[in-house]
Amino acid sequence: MAFSFDQVFAADPANPSNVAQNASILIYAPGDATKTPLTITDPSGAPLANPVTVNANGFASAFAHATLDRVA
Secondary structure, eight states, rough: OOOOEEEEOOEHHHHHHOOOOOOOOBBOOOTTOOOOOOOOOOTSEEOSSEEEOOOTTSEEHHHEEEEEEEEO
16 A cells, blocks of 8 residues: 655754755655665556656655555
């Protein structure tokens, strides 16, 4: 069962006004000290690049992972 994630919003949780703009954001498994990029797909199952690129407003597309229900 694939797990779907809403679009990425790359902001500092401690300071939400600090938004990453036009940046690459790495998606990896929680607790993975090596931060190995996960294989992710778009909601229809097509492969996505990881790291993902956020736009000037800090947003990237929604994505899915085949087995994890949480990602970092």
